[in-house]
Amino acid sequence: MTSEATAPWLIVGLGNPGPEYAMNRHNVGFMVADLLAGRIGGKFKRAGKAQAQVIEGRIGPPGPANRRVILAKPMSYMNLSGGPVTALRDFYKVPTGNIVAVHDELDIDYGVLRLKLGGGDNGHNGLKSMTKAMGADYHRVRFGIGRPPGRMQVADFVLKDFASAERKELDYFVDRAADAVEALVIEGLERAQSTYNS
Numbered sequence: 039m040t041s042e043a044t045a046p047w048l049i050v051g052l053g054n055p056g057p058e059y060a061m062n063r064h065n066v067g068f069m070v071a072d073l074l075a076g077r078i079g080g081k082f083k084r085a086g087k088a089q090a091q092v093i094e095g096r097i098g099p100p101g102p103a104n105r106r107v108i109l110a111k112p113m114s115y116m117n118l119s120g121g122p123v124t125a126l127r128d129f130y131k132v133p134t135g136n137i138v139a140v141h142d143e144l145d146i147d148y149g150v151l152r153l154k155l156g157g158g159d160n161g162h163n164g165l166k167s168m169t170k171a172m173g174a175d176y177h178r179v180r181f182g183i184g185r186p187p188g189r190m191q192v193a194d195f196v197l198k199d200f201a202s203a204e205r206k207e208l209d210y211f212v213d214r215a216a217d218a219v220e221a222l223v224i225e226g227l228e229r230a231q232s233t234y235n236s
Contacts, residue, residue: 046106047223048132049074050123052141052164055113063183064116064196066212067140067164070181071111073216082111088125089114098224105223108132117163120171127172137176138219139168142196146182148204149211151218151234154178155227161192177222181215 051071059065075082078095085092091111098104108130112122127137135155141164146152156174159165168176186195200208214234221230 045133045136046108046130048108048110048123048126048130048137049219049223050110050112050119050126050137050139050168052116052119052139053111054116055111059197061199062197063142063200066142066181066183066215068111069208069212070140070179070215070219071109073212074109074219077216077220078107078109080109082109084113085110085122085126086129088122088129090122090126092126097220103224107223117167119164120167120169123168124171134172134175135177137172138179138222139165139176140179140215140219141165141181142183143180144183144185144192144196146180146184148182148184149207149214150182151215152178152180152182153218153222153227153231153234154180177227179215179219179222181211 051067053059053065053068075093078093080093080095082091082093090113093109095107096104097107108126110126112119114122141162145160155177159169186192218230218234221233
């Protein structure tokens with residue numbers, strides 16, 4: 039593996055493939071990845087043997103803070119994300135500490151962000167699969183979606199589209215999450231946390 043200082047970063051938006059899932063709460067990782075793709079100026083393409091779509095590019099200002107990134111959306115279902123992510127990690131020679139998973143988080147209020155390194159999966163099937171495949175020492179950008187109302191089951195809640203009231207602010211929150219990913223990669227975890235862990 040390359041040293042973390044010179045190695046590329048692998049930014050993984052977690053979600054489920056297919057148009058029927060596109061606006062689900064569980065797919066907010068894909069939404070952030072799509073926005074970052076627009077900023078990098080690329081189009082997702084199938085990644086060789088890995089079951090994922092990827093874009094290679096750079097983020098950050100010219101000079102030492104400029105980072106090579108691989109932006110990825112696993113095309114397995116959420117609970118199988120670990121396989122494609124591990125395949126990409128190995129192919130691009132990315133240290134686990136240079137991997138960022140962007141995902142929905144039930145235990146945080148809607149739109150609130152939390153950045154961290156390592157930790158548990160909190161019942162999130164995408165994280166569970168990634169951790170099982172390669173350990174827990176990767177970064178997470180956790181995008182709060184809040185808890186289901188009343189007696190709604192968690193599985194039903196995460197696979198529902200954002201409510202119309204939530205959609206009014208969704209673009210702003212997705213944009214902010216993309217900013218947080220860039221800050222994490224360019225400035226490091228502590229500085230990004232001080233700005234975005236509201």
